[in-house]
Amino acid sequence: MNMTEHEQGIRILIADDDDTILDCYRKAFGDQEQTDYMKALDSLEAELFEAVEASAAAPRFSVTACSQGREAIDLAARAADEGRPFDVVILDVRMPPGIDGVEAGTQIRKLDPKVEIVFVTGFSDIPRDELERRVPPPLKLHYFNKPLSFMRLAEDVAGMVRQTAA
Amino acid sequence: MAARTVSLSLQQKMFVTLLAITAVLVLLSWFILHRTVAPAFEELELSAAHTNLVRVQRAIHEDLDQLSSVVGDWAPWDDAYAFVQGRYPGFVKSNLDRPTLANLDLDLLVIYDLGRNMLWGQVIRDGVLSDPGALGVFEPGTPVLDRLLSHDTLDSRVEGLLGTALGPMLISSQPIITSSKEGPIAGTMIMAQFFDEERLQAISARTEVAVDWFAAGGASPLEPALQAGIAAAGPESVRYVAGEETVDAYSALNDLAGEPLMILRASTPTDTSALGARAVKGALLSLSVAGVVVALVMWWLLRRIIARPLQHLANHITGIRRSGDLTVRLNDSRRDEIGALAGEFDGLARDLHDARRQLLEQSFKAGKADTAAEVLHNIRNAMTPLINGLDRVSRSFRSAGSLRVRQAIDELGNPECPPERRTKLLEYLASAFGHLQAASEDAQENVDVASRQAHQVEAILTDQERFANVAPVMENLHLDEVVEEAALVLPERDEGRVRLNLQRELGRYRVRAHRVGLSQVLGNLILNAYEAIQRTDSTNGSIEVLADLEQQDDRAMVRVTVRDSGCGFTNDICQRIFQRGFTSKQPSEFAGLGLHWCANSLAAMGGRIRAESTGPGSGASFHVLLPAA
Numbered sequence: 001m002n003m004t005e006h007e008q009g010i011r012i013l014i015a016d017d018d019d020t021i022l023d024c025y026r027k028a029f030g031d032q033e034q035t036d037y038m039k040a041l042d043s044l045e046a047e048l049f050e051a052v053e054a055s056a057a058a059p060r061f062s063v064t065a066c067s068q069g070r071e072a073i074d075l076a077a078r079a080a081d082e083g084r085p086f087d088v089v090i091l092d093v094r095m096p097p098g099i100d101g102v103e104a105g106t107q108i109r110k111l112d113p114k115v116e117i118v119f120v121t122g123f124s125d126i127p128r129d130e131l132e133r134r135v136p137p138p139l140k141l142h143y144f145n146k147p148l149s150f151m152r153l154a155e156d157v158a159g160m161v162r163q164t165a166a
Numbered sequence: 167m168a169a170r171t172v173s174l175s176l177q178q179k180m181f182v183t184l185l186a187i188t189a190v191l192v193l194l195s196w197f198i199l200h201r202t203v204a205p206a207f208e209e210l211e212l213s214a215a216h217t218n219l220v221r222v223q224r225a226i227h228e229d230l231d232q233l234s235s236v237v238g239d240w241a242p243w244d245d246a247y248a249f250v251q252g253r254y255p256g257f258v259k260s261n262l263d264r265p266t267l268a269n270l271d272l273d274l275l276v277i278y279d280l281g282r283n284m285l286w287g288q289v290i291r292d293g294v295l296s297d298p299g300a301l302g303v304f305e306p307g308t309p310v311l312d313r314l315l316s317h318d319t320l321d322s323r324v325e326g327l328l329g330t331a332l333g334p335m336l337i338s339s340q341p342i343i344t345s346s347k348e349g350p351i352a353g354t355m356i357m358a359q360f361f362d363e364e365r366l367q368a369i370s371a372r373t374e375v376a377v378d379w380f381a382a383g384g385a386s387p388l389e390p391a392l393q394a395g396i397a398a399a400g401p402e403s404v405r406y407v408a409g410e411e412t413v414d415a416y417s418a419l420n421d422l423a424g425e426p427l428m429i430l431r432a433s434t435p436t437d438t439s440a441l442g443a444r445a446v447k448g449a450l451l452s453l454s455v456a457g458v459v460v461a462l463v464m465w466w467l468l469r470r471i472i473a474r475p476l477q478h479l480a481n482h483i484t485g486i487r488r489s490g491d492l493t494v495r496l497n498d499s500r501r502d503e504i505g506a507l508a509g510e511f512d513g514l515a516r517d518l519h520d521a522r523r524q525l526l527e528q529s530f531k532a533g534k535a536d537t538a539a540e541v542l543h544n545i546r547n548a549m550t551p552l553i554n555g556l557d558r559v560s561r562s563f564r565s566a567g568s569l570r571v572r573q574a575i576d577e578l579g580n581p582e583c584p585p586e587r588r589t590k591l592l593e594y595l596a597s598a599f600g601h602l603q604a605a606s607e608d609a610q611e612n613v614d615v616a617s618r619q620a621h622q623v624e625a626i627l628t629d630q631e632r633f634a635n636v637a638p639v640m641e642n643l644h645l646d647e648v649v650e651e652a653a654l655v656l657p658e659r660d661e662g663r664v665r666l667n668l669q670r671e672l673g674r675y676r677v678r679a680h681r682v683g684l685s686q687v688l689g690n691l692i693l694n695a696y697e698a699i700q701r702t703d704s705t706n707g708s709i710e711v712l713a714d715l716e717q718q719d720d721r722a723m724v725r726v727t728v729r730d731s732g733c734g735f736t737n738d739i740c741q742r743i744f745q746r747g748f749t750s751k752q753p754s755e756f757a758g759l760g761l762h763w764c765a766n767s768l769a770a771m772g773g774r775i776r777a778e779s780t781g782p783g784s785g786a787s788f789h790v791l792l793p794a795a
Contacts, residue, residue, distance in 0.1 A: 024551050037601070
């Protein structure tokens with residue numbers, strides 16, 4: 001398991017069997033040093049040139065990553081037990097040799113009915129209604145096809161959490 | 167699976183079975199005839215033998231009666247009466263001369279008086295006169311003589327057989343009384359005849375029965391046990407002995423004392439049993455001939471009605487199994503069970519043919535779908551880091567571009583810039599430089615990732631090319647079926663506007679090709695033709711599909727031509743029409759599989775394609791060449 005965890009921000013659990021893709025996730029959701037650096041630069045630029053701080057409103061993410069569906073279920077269960085459930089769970093659909101993302105999502109939904117579950121897959125062979133039947137409710141279920149921009153996904157995830165909070 | 171060898175054909179089995187049934191029938195008939203008819207003939211023959219024996223016995227009794235009748239003429243006679251009383255001494259001379267005895271067919275004549283004294287007696291044997299004493303039975307006091315001389319009544323009569331030293335005799339004794347048959351009894355007259363060969367022949371001639379006799383005791387040609395058995399059984403019992411040529415009936419004849427004297431044998435020819443045997447043989451022969459004829463007729467009928475149609479069906483099934491061609495039909499018009507079976511088999515073959523075609527198509531499509539899904543998945547996964555890397559590079563450079571480095575440098579060049587702001591500006595430039603440096607490093611890293619992922623995509627595509635080189639499954643196909651299947655791509659609503667003419671002789675041509683691939687190629691050509699017509703203003707377009715044979719390099723090829731009345735194309739387009747990526751369609755139109763793919767698919771099947779058009783507006787023809795099956 002390759003895991004990174006931050007103490008603050010939107011708590012995200014990501015499961016994908018491809019290390020390169022997990023690295024992309026981390027960069028899109030969790031490059032905290034770069035974010036802090038950009039915030040300092042933006043702050044200085046705003047002070048000098050009276051510009052708007054572009055990164056001031058950027059969300060902060062706390063990312064936990066793993067490569068198998070079973071690990072994702074265990075991590076979600078542990079987080080729920082500790083009273084710090086994840087806000088969003090992002091799951092790859094195919095993660096051989098273990099259980100697939102849909103089965104993992106089904107188990108996680110039973111553990112936490114409120115969590116936003118996002119499926120990201122390179123396959124397009126699972127119909128949307130099949131996913132909604134197995135991992136209800138539809139409002140807390142999201143589906144994206146690879147390839148996609150994880151930075152845009154990060155914005156969408158932030159939007160999901162904001163909408164839930166509202 | 168190896169072909170199952172037939173050791174004995176159905177026709178041969180039927181023939182052998184019918185022959186076996188005929189043989190069993192003949193054997194059974196033989197058994198029944200021998201158990202019923204033959205014994206009946208044998209019983210008939212025994213009955214005839216018995217009758218013959220009885221006739222002989224009756225003939226002997228008739229001879230005895232005849233003898234007694236002669237005695238009955240001579241004993242009640244006054245002359246004889248007077249003679250035994252001593253009153254007529256000349257009686258012998260007057261009446262008992264040799265010719266008289268000969269006329270009476272007598273071999274013995276003896277006259278006794280009441281005192282049991284032989285007054286006169288004479289025996290003739292083989293023409294020689296002898297004294298009756300030579301017979302050994304007329305000794306005074308013998309039981310036989312007592313029996314012969316014992317007459318209590320006037321009509322007393324003693325007769326029967328008598329064994330003598332000269333041979334057995336028929337003998338009769340009666341009392342001598344007056345001519346008016348009054349007594350008292352004055353003496354006894356005894357007459358006898360030898361039961362010799364001459365008499366036997368006479369009886370045999372009279373009765374028409376072959377007869378002979380044997381001594382009841384002593385030397386005899388008969389088996390001792392048979393001789394003793396017959397003698398002990400008495401005259402009432404008859405013993406039969408069946409031989410090759412005769413059935414012999416044996417019976418004993420007792421003498422006057424009731425003792426067995428001789429054994430009589432009446433031989434009856436075995437004509438009856440021979441007749442029975444001939445009847446049985448005739449019946450068996452006719453049954454055998456009838457059985458063989460019936461068996462042959464039944465074999466011929468069964469062969470014609472069952473075996474040949476079944477053989478035809480079996481050959482048809484074997485042919486289908488060997489060729490794999492499920493389009494061949496029996497088309498049996500018989501209205502019996504075999505006709506129904508042939509019809510059902512035709513239906514089964516048709517269903518199987520359809521199912522196989524559907525399975526092939528499904529398998530082909532499913533295989534392509536699975537492969538496509540797998541390739542898409544791998545490419546999408548590989549593309550994800552590539553896109554995100556480029557995205558980050560883009561964002562980094564975009565944020566770098568938005569930095570106000572130029573403005574900061576300009577302000578620093580202004581001598582009026584306050585020192586505090588100058589310090590801040592320098593700090594900003596340092597941070598911006600740091601950001602640009604980090605962005606550059608990040609960009610380098612992300613470009614490396616993108617490059618790696620691009621190579622991975624290329625590797626995936628290379629990997630897929632290996633599968634693309636797998637040869638498709640080739641079949642012998644009826645061209646008309648494939649064309650009709652391909653023509654299903656035409657939209658039904660435009661059937662009136664675009665006529666599809668399929669050459670009637672298409673069914674005569676068979677090609678060796680991959681069914682689904684060829685169907686898709688022809689479907690593609692027909693669809694292209696349809697779209698080419700759509701691009702014209704014509705409301706009466708036509709698409710023709712024709713076929714003919716063409717010889718190429720000593721190999722028979724079938725040329726399939728798809729000809730349309732559509733918009734046609736220029737010579738320049740004709741040169742490039744099979745190139746990769748070439749299309750004359752608008753980007754919004756469905757491009758289909760493409761002629762490049764069609765050309766490649768046909769090449770994989772050992773065929774090729776060429777196009778021709780005399781120019782825009784004059785239609786086009788696509789010629790597909792495929793190996794003939």
